[in-house]
Amino acid sequence: MLGGGDPGDPFAAAHGVPVKALIPVRGEPMALHVLRALRASGRVARIAYVGPTTAEMDPLIDERVTDHGTLLSNLEAGVEALAGAGLAPGERVLVATADIPLVTPGQLGEVLDAAPQAAALVYPVVRRSDCEQAFPGVKRTYARLRDDTFTGGNIFLLDPRLIGQFLPRLREVLAARKAPLKLAALIGPGILLKLLTRRLTVAELEGRVSTILGVPARALVTGHAAIGTDVDKDGDLLLAEAHLRADAPAQS
Template sequence: MNQAQPEAPRNPRTDPETAPVTRWSAVVLGGGDPGDAFAAAHGVNVKPLIPIHGQPMALYVLKALRASGQVSRIAYVGPTTPAIDALVDTRVTDHGTLLSNLEAGVEALGQTGLHPNERVLVVTADIPMLSATQVTDVLQNAPRDAGLVYPVVRREDCQAAYPGVKRTYATVRDGTFTGGNLFILDPALIGQFLPKLRELLDARKAPLKMAGIIGGGILFDFITRRLTVQKLEDKVSQLLNVPARAMITSHAAIGTDVDKDADLQLAEQHLTPRA
């Protein structure tokens, strides 16, 4: 009689039966330049408060997060309205820059306690076409082994969803992509990557300085279209000192922010007026 073989030990990181349940919180970035001409032209101080069918565009983002059933807490950074206040757990004053607002939002969540398995979804408040289904899909399919996950959208998916939409794209060997307006991070690692991320953003208008940080090999591969998503992930992980992953998603709304009148008209066409 054959003896039963001992059962192989389960890997708690990869086995769905033993893997710890991920908890999700969100930081919604609703700040902006008080002198923004686009916002002023629509009678508000900051862009996320521009109305679409009578509601601030930020409200559509918050409703998508809540309706997904995935996000337990929301910290909102920036000016609010009573309708926005009703959907957020923590209000945070605008600190003036994207990274400062990100840091302040995560810190605000941390003051009320962060679970060891908690991850934070960071979303800009100017992607009103985001849906609850898309939020759920991104969170359920996001890599669990990364400290930073950044969704990207293929150009063909953007153009199929919104014909004629104008976005900024980058071409690598794997395809042509636009960046998403949300990302996922492990809040325990934020102190490791924020300083380097600030350095990269400070150098974005100084090509030689940026080349020195990124490295000539990566730039050459990009120019010659030999750069791959995998190689870019490895380089970003090295630069930021955290495991970083790109996540290719077909959800064009994630890569379609509203920053001009044409975008606003697009959102009005695709969103249903509500009472």
């Protein structure tokens, strides 16, 4: 689970904590809600947590990992911690960010049940209509494809044996995201044109991502809006507070 962050994050600082994952939601660290959901799902054998923690979070964590400063470095460190503790043959790693406090144990279980077994990387996406139905007024970043309009999820599933194979390419893509010509060369002009003209399909995007990363990658369309609803600003925090109050005391 990824709970690190920029120590200078103004959102975290405004709430008196060092990183966003520790911002209180209903009086408890945001990350604690996600940790509870992971544990209660009954589908997670061990949890490696990357980033600073609190005393109330620690009992739910098996492997505490120091924040390495970047998303991919934290991902790699977390997977290495789990591998060092022992992963069973064929066991996959579920990666979750600490800023999705609305996710429930049942939703996590359904995503894991639906995830294709043959993919090295499974990335859930959520339709805009599902987001807006679950959380009216929610503000997200969406991509319009031919199939529908989607936002990305904040969990994904990976094969830890192949992480060394696709991480270097993923770093290359992220490094190029602010250099349009380099990014266009990586993505491919045909795919980029289709994306810009909203003619790109989910299947075509999966194929291109698989080619870029060198491993089978699949998108998983899920109707669970909480998986695509992270808390990045005060408006998101108010939304999370309101929905957690409405769902209390039990979630499913």
